[in-house]
Amino acid sequence: MTFSSVSVAGLEDLVAKLQIALRELDDFLGYTTERSVRADMNRLDVTSTGFEDLAVVHEWVESALRETQRRLGLARALEHQQPGAPMVRLEENALTDYDPLLAERQGRDLATRVKESGQLDADMVEELEQLAYDPDAMAGFYAELGPEMAARLAASLGMPESGVGENAQHYLELLSIGLATAMMDATPPDGMGAFSEFGLATDDPQVAWGRLALLQYGDFSGQQAFVEQTVNGTALDAFAAEDWADPNNISAKTLGDGDTAVGLTEDIGALAFGTLARYPGLATKVLSEQDISAKEMTHRVYAAAGDPAQRADLADSFGLAIEAATGSQGDPPSTEHTPEQAALAFEFITGSADHESIPPAIKDTTARVAAAYVDEMVAGSFIDGGEMSGDRGSSMDVMPEDFPQGTGLSPDFYLSPRAVHRFLGGFQDQIGYSAPFEVAVESLYNSSLADAIVADKADGGNRVNDVMSLFGAAATLYFEGQREFAADFDAREQARKGAVAKIFTEGTGTVLPPGVGFWLLHQGVGGKLDQWANSTDTEGAVIAENTDAAQLRWYMTVHAMIGNGVGSTPEAHVMDSAPEAIKGEYGELLPMDQIYADPELRRQFMEWVQSVPALDDMADAGTDAWDSGWQGAQTFLGRA
Amino acid sequence: MNDTTRADLERLQIQVGRIIGDLKAALDAPLAIMASGEAWTGNRANGFGTSMEIHKDVLRQGADTIDEDIDAAVAAAPAEEAPA
Numbered sequence: 001m002t003f004s005s006v007s008v009a010g011l012e013d014l015v016a017k018l019q020i021a022l023r024e025l026d027d028f029l030g031y032t033t034e035r036s037v038r039a040d041m042n043r044l045d046v047t048s049t050g051f052e053d054l055a056v057v058h059e060w061v062e063s064a065l066r067e068t069q070r071r072l073g074l075a076r077a078l079e080h081q082q083p084g085a086p087m088v089r090l091e092e093n094a095l096t097d098y099d100p101l102l103a104e105r106q107g108r109d110l111a112t113r114v115k116e117s118g119q120l121d122a123d124m125v126e127e128l129e130q131l132a133y134d135p136d137a138m139a140g141f142y143a144e145l146g147p148e149m150a151a152r153l154a155a156s157l158g159m160p161e162s163g164v165g166e167n168a169q170h171y172l173e174l175l176s177i178g179l180a181t182a183m184m185d186a187t188p189p190d191g192m193g194a195f196s197e198f199g200l201a202t203d204d205p206q207v208a209w210g211r212l213a214l215l216q217y218g219d220f221s222g223q224q225a226f227v228e229q230t231v232n233g234t235a236l237d238a239f240a241a242e243d244w245a246d247p248n249n250i251s252a253k254t255l256g257d258g259d260t261a262v263g264l265t266e267d268i269g270a271l272a273f274g275t276l277a278r279y280p281g282l283a284t285k286v287l288s289e290q291d292i293s294a295k296e297m298t299h300r301v302y303a304a305a306g307d308p309a310q311r312a313d314l315a316d317s318f319g320l321a322i323e324a325a326t327g328s329q330g331d332p333p334s335t336e337h338t339p340e341q342a343a344l345a346f347e348f349i350t351g352s353a354d355h356e357s358i359p360p361a362i363k364d365t366t367a368r369v370a371a372a373y374v375d376e377m378v379a380g381s382f383i384d385g386g387e388m389s390g391d392r393g394s395s396m397d398v399m400p401e402d403f404p405q406g407t408g409l410s411p412d413f414y415l416s417p418r419a420v421h422r423f424l425g426g427f428q429d430q431i432g433y434s435a436p437f438e439v440a441v442e443s444l445y446n447s448s449l450a451d452a453i454v455a456d457k458a459d460g461g462n463r464v465n466d467v468m469s470l471f472g473a474a475a476t477l478y479f480e481g482q483r484e485f486a487a488d489f490d491a492r493e494q495a496r497k498g499a500v501a502k503i504f505t506e507g508t509g510t511v512l513p514p515g516v517g518f519w520l521l522h523q524g525v526g527g528k529l530d531q532w533a534n535s536t537d538t539e540g541a542v543i544a545e546n547t548d549a550a551q552l553r554w555y556m557t558v559h560a561m562i563g564n565g566v567g568s569t570p571e572a573h574v575m576d577s578a579p580e581a582i583k584g585e586y587g588e589l590l591p592m593d594q595i596y597a598d599p600e601l602r603r604q605f606m607e608w609v610q611s612v613p614a615l616d617d618m619a620d621a622g623t624d625a626w627d628s629g630w631q632g633a634q635t636f637l638g639r640a
Numbered sequence: 641m642n643d644t645t646r647a648d649l650e651r652l653q654i655q656v657g658r659i660i661g662d663l664k665a666a667l668d669a670p671l672a673i674m675a676s677g678e679a680w681t682g683n684r685a686n687g688f689g690t691s692m693e694i695h696k697d698v699l700r701q702g703a704d705t706i707d708e709d710i711d712a713a714v715a716a717a718p719a720e721e722a723p724a
Contacts (some may be wrong), residue, residue, distance in 0.1 A: 010679025014670055021666035028663060044652055048709035053702025060695045064688065071680065092684045189716045218641055479642055
């Protein structure tokens with residue numbers, strides 16, 4: 001068995017250069033052009049045996065071109081199996097050596113046998129395995145099979161009574177990979193064009209499900225127009241129609257009455273959304289271009305999925321498509337978005353916030369969207385002034401009156417406090433859902449506060465207070481949403497208490513577990529730590545006896561200020577004036593756990609900060625601003 | 641040589657002279673790609689490259705023959721008298 005190493009880019013270049021060589025030879029030989037050097041010479045009665053040599057070379061270049069194009073097609077298909085590799089490994093065998101037309105013939109012959117038999121048997125699958133990454137062969141296979149038979153074949157594998165048992169998924173995977181391979185054929189044969197039929201409406205659930213199932217495993221990233229037409233024509237156009245809730249609407253139909261044999265959902269609408277989730281850019285395009293808004297789509301999914309769960313798969317798959325379409329994938333989810341992604345997120349968030357409860361299957365999605373759009377969540381927490389403070393609507397482009405500038409937030413849209421509260425409350429069932437948002441908001445808080453400190457230090461501005469007030473309000477909306485909706489509220493409080501207590505007893509430094517810092521901040525108003533740390537264990541007692549949460553928050557603010565140069569000059573660092581007892585090995589402020597675990601250190605720390613006006617004034621003002629934001633949001637919620 | 645004049649042959653000579661170099665070099669770029677090892681490597685590729693080298697020589701030989709035959713035709717054509 002011999003192998004070649006081939007590069008798609010290199011072979012494309014080689015094919016292009018061989019095509020140029022062929023044209024240059026033809027300029028002399030005149031095989032395909034009327035005008036040629038040979039014709040001109042003939043007119044002048046000049047002959048040359050040199051053309052015989054050129055004819056030999058021309059024949060060889062034609063053959064070399066076929067050979068190269070064949071390997072290029074195979075390389076393209078293999079590249080998807082070996083992503084990132086500059087060269088892919090290609091087995092050199094009799095099939096590789098086939099003329100493209102011969103490979104196509106082999107695919108057609110296999111399809112003919114499948115059509116005659118009406119199903120796949122083990123021998124056919126064995127051959128399919130050999131051909132699945134051969135564009136010439138698979139294009140021949142599907143051109144011969146035709147779009148309807150292809151869809152029905154896929155659907156038959158999805159049905160438990162297919163008779164192929166546990167092999168059903170493997171067979172379907174091969175068919176899907178083969179279709180993606182066929183779509184890579186640079187010179188598609190007669191019959192492949194018929195697959196545009198996948199974009200036409202059908203009322204046959206087997207055909208609809210089969211079409212979508214064929215898109216689930218192969219790599220169609222190079223054929224996104226085909227995917228777009230298929231999901232729209234087969235299911236999403238129907239979902240956007242007025243009769244979407246009618247059981248006869250194709251998007252509401254299922255392959256059968258129960259689970260499929262291949263692990264895919266039987267729900268046709270869900271399978272269409274699930275397809276989009278595989279291609280984020282396409283998901284953005286398709287969901288943006290529906291006849292109904294993403295908000296209306298959200299309403300429909302929530303109505304169909306319902307609680308108690310009915311079409312849970314629909315909510316789950318729609319959620320995955322939304323994550324892809326809004327740029328909310330990744331860990332942590334990205335907070336940078338295109339205008340199209342942001343517009344969809346706005347529709348989805350405000351649509352979700354219209355519902356008092358959301359389908360359980362989509363809660364993980366709402367949590368990730370909240371983390372990806374954390375700037376928008378915090379900005380939307382702003383309680384604007386006026387008689388009915390905070391009682392505004394959400395807007396894609398209208399900034400709330402008096403919205404603070406210079407806070408470092410860069411929201412793509414402005415939610416209402418009510419939408420923020422409702423949306424954040426929606427995913428509070430389990431701590432696992434809320435964790436990504438808590439990590440994101442803590443990170444944003446730390447960076448925004450640091451930036452505001454630096455900017456205020458330079459020009460005496462008021463950004464720190466604005467940041468503290470904004471996050472104080474956000475903390476209220478979040479915390480109250482959690483109290484209202486969290487099924488395991490007590491359990492998660494205990495878990496966080498444990499995390500904080502661990503810091504105090506084990507001295508792990510000021511680095512809190514992700515998310516706990518923000519939690520600690522929003523614990524700050526509304527009670528001393530001893531109200532929750534009333535356990536009998538030593539860790540809880542240490543905290544309860546020595547401090548309350550407001551002081552911890554105060555420490556965190558001062559720590560951020562010192563880190564950003566508040567009170568320092570080019571000549572002297574602010575820590576130079578601090579008592580040695582509260583300084584570490586390198587003159588840095590001791591961690592929170594060490595200072596607050598020792599009453600004497602705590603006293604020295606507080607006295608020192610109060611003696612440094614630059615720190616004391618800014619920390620006090622920031623704390624007051626936090627409380628102001630917190631109270632403003634409490635008032636808003638109390639009125640709501 | 642029917643109505644062919646030396647001037648016709650000379651025009652042919654010039655026309656072919658302009659493109660014969662491109663013809664001779666037609667396989668240079670594909671050969672360079674194969675030699676770079678960035679498109680296709682392995683035993684099969686080596687055979688393909690060797691075959692291309694051989695055909696490049698055949699191409700050059702054919703092009704030279706055509707060039708020489710045109711030169712010979714021009715040389716054999718009688719010189720034309722300058723118009724009075």
